[in-house]
Amino acid sequence: xxxxxxxxxxxxxxxxxxxxxxxxxxxxxxxxxxxxxxxxxxxxxxxxxxxxxxxxxxxxxxxxxxxxxxxxxxxxxxxxxxxxxxxxxxxxxxxxxxxxxxxxxxxxxxxxxxxxxxxxxxxxxxxxxxxxxxxxxxxxxxxxxxxxxxxxxxxxxxxxxxxxxxxxxxxxxxxxxxxxxxxxxxxxxxxxxxxxxxxxxxxxxxxxxxxxxxxxxxxxxxxxxxxxxxxxxxxxxxxxxxxxxxxxxxxxxxxxxxxxxxxxxxxxxxxxxxxxxxxxxxxxxxxxxxxxxxxxxxxxxxxxxxxxxxxxxxxxxxxxxxxxxxxxxxxxxxxxxxxxxxxxxxxxxxxxxxxxxxxxxxxxxxxxxxxxxxxxxxxxxxxxxxxxxxxxxxxxxxxxx
Numbered sequence: 363x364x365x366x367x368x369x370x371x372x373x374x375x376x377x378x379x380x381x382x383x384x385x386x387x388x389x390x391x392x393x394x395x396x397x398x399x400x401x402x403x404x405x406x407x408x409x410x411x412x413x414x415x416x417x418x419x420x421x422x423x424x425x426x427x428x429x430x431x432x433x434x435x436x437x438x439x440x441x442x443x444x445x446x447x448x449x450x451x452x453x454x455x456x457x458x459x460x461x462x463x464x465x466x467x468x469x470x471x472x473x474x475x476x477x478x479x480x481x482x483x484x485x486x487x488x489x490x491x492x493x494x495x496x497x498x499x500x501x502x503x504x505x506x507x508x509x510x511x512x513x514x515x516x517x518x519x520x521x522x523x524x525x526x527x528x529x530x531x532x533x534x535x536x537x538x539x540x541x542x543x544x545x546x547x548x549x550x551x552x553x554x555x556x557x558x559x560x561x562x563x564x565x566x567x568x569x570x571x572x573x574x575x576x577x578x579x580x581x582x583x584x585x586x587x588x589x590x591x592x593x594x595x596x597x598x599x600x601x602x603x604x605x606x607x608x609x610x611x612x613x614x615x616x617x618x619x620x621x622x623x624x625x626x627x628x629x630x631x632x633x634x635x636x637x638x639x640x641x642x643x644x645x646x647x648x649x650x651x652x653x654x655x656x657x658x659x660x661x662x663x664x665x666x667x668x669x670x671x672x673x674x675x676x677x678x679x680x681x682x683x684x685x686x687x688x689x690x691x692x693x694x695x696x697x698x699x700x701x702x703x704x705x706x707x708x709x710x711x712x713x714x715x716x717x718x719x720x721x722x723x724x725x726x727x728x729x730x731x732x733x734x735x736x737x738x739x740x741x742x743x744x745x746x747x748x749x750x751x752x753x754x755x756x757x758x759x760x761x762x763x
Contacts, residue, residue: 364389365441365677368434370454372420374401375650376446381407382670391434395422420449427453428460435461441677448645451475452520466622466646473620474627474646477519478551480620484641487619489612491641492632493554497540497547506552507533513555516540520549529555558634560642561605562596563613564649564657564665565627566684568672572617574665574684576657577606581693581740593744593752594651597693597736598660605633612639622646624676626669628653652718652725656694659715659729662687693736695743696725700753708746713739724751 366389369380373395383390384407392403396413403411412430414422434440443463445454455471457463472479484491495506497516507514516539518526530536536552543550559579566574581595599606613629628649630642648654654665668684675682692715704724706717713735718725724747728739 365674366391366438367673368393368440368443368457369446370394370443370450370457371446372398372414372416372422372449372453373447374398374403376666377404378664378666379444379446379648379670380404382667383407383674386670386674388674389438391438391440393427395420420447422453424453424456428456431457431461442673444673445647448475448647448650451646466625470621471646474622474644475520477517477643479519480643481551481553481641483620484616487615489615489619489641490638492556495552497550497552503540503552507536510554512536515553515555517551517553518549519551556632556634556640558632558640561599561609561631561633561639562649562653563609563627563629563631564653565613565617565629566625566665566668566672567617567622567627568624568676568682570618570623572614573672573682574661574663574668574686575610575613576661576663577601577603577609578653578656579605593695593697593747595693595695595740595744596651596653596656597733597740598656598691600691600733601689608633608639612641616641616644620644624672626665651696652694652720652727655716655718655727656692659692659727660688660690690729690731691733691736692727692729693740694725694727695740695747696720696723697747697751698722698753699724699751701751704751708750709743711739722753 364387367383368391369376370393380390381404389409390407392408392411396415414427417423440463443454443457445451451471452475455466455468458465459467473483478496481491481494493510495503497503513529513531516528516530528539530539561579564576565572577599578596579599582593609631612631616629625646626648627644627646629644632640632642634640648665658664663684663686672682699722702721713728713730715727715729726743728736730736
């Protein structure tokens with residue numbers, strides 16, 4: 363039976379998800395930002411589209427969204443509301459709550475969107491997390507800086523990437539930075555800076571069970587790239603490796619305790635110099651920065667398409683499993699580029715799975731039978747990109763919220 367699935371996205375993404383939903387015989391309705399009208403959406407798969415004006419990047423008037431949705435409900439039996447981007451999780455949760463549509467509601471969504479709520483939830487459930495504090499109260503913040511030595515990281519509670527993050531080494535640096543936030547202060551938190559390796563785990567969850575996981579390690583933490591300019595790199599890890607086993611354990615605890623029942627998740631962890639894994643953040647969406655391309659190169663699993671199949675199985679009350687069609691290693695490199703389309707002649711080799719078509723960026727996905735070969739290719743590419751292609755933009759001073 364045809365089902366009606368509403369996709370909400372304030373960014374251009376989710377092409378494969380909507381395409382797969384349509385292939386499965388569903389009606390697809392897209393709600394997106396007005397300024398994305400010209401993007402090459404999968405128009406063949408979209409039955410209706412509605413546009414929201416942006417008040418500021420990725421921000422819509424939620425009252426207008428909920429009111430507009432009443433019109434949709436009058437004419438459609440809506441079976442599912444899907445948030446395609448991190449910024450849309452709150453929008454989708456509010457609609458589900460208002461119209462009693464099954465799926466993640468407003469309480470649970472905070473654990474996957476609000477970095478303060480997710481840290482508190484981890485701490486309350488005995489999951490290792492770097493020391494942190496809200497910054498609402500001066501006395502509490504002062505006590506935190508006395509108890510937990512710097513450096514610290516001042517982070518927005520709901521940014522979807524490393525933008526707006528500041529590393530601060532002393533109280534002399536901290537207080538002016540906090541004061542500078544003005545009325546936006548409540549939207550931030552302070553966290554102890556933990557040196558170590560940063561990892562990400564990309565999962566699919568069905569009826570509270572993790573049915574697919576891919577474990578990966580950032581070779582340049584996103585924060586380092588966003589602050590110093592440079593090259594974003596990540597690579598997949600062997601499933602049975604010591605790192606993957608440690609990640610699997612903490613990731614299962616996080617997804618169990620945070621209450622996600624169905625969908626895609628992208629979570630990040632740090633392994634401190636003490637060898638312990640600490641929770642950094644999680645989200646109820648597919649990973650960004652073309653991570654799905656890397657996951658597919660390693661496992662044969664297209665997370666976007668599988669997420670559509672998962673939602674479809676859920677609505678039909680059917681069993682759902684994921685089949686990995688290959689067991690390879692893959693890596694990803696992405697960086698800003700000086701030219702709209704860079705010359706990639708000296709980057710071609712037999713391990714290139716694909717060059718990513720992103721204007722004014724260079725993006726490459728590699729795959730190989732060994733982790734060492736992927737690492738070698740990523741190192742070669744980083745050298746070439748840094749010397750010839752890379753364009754460094756200065757970081758924004760004022761964080762966007």
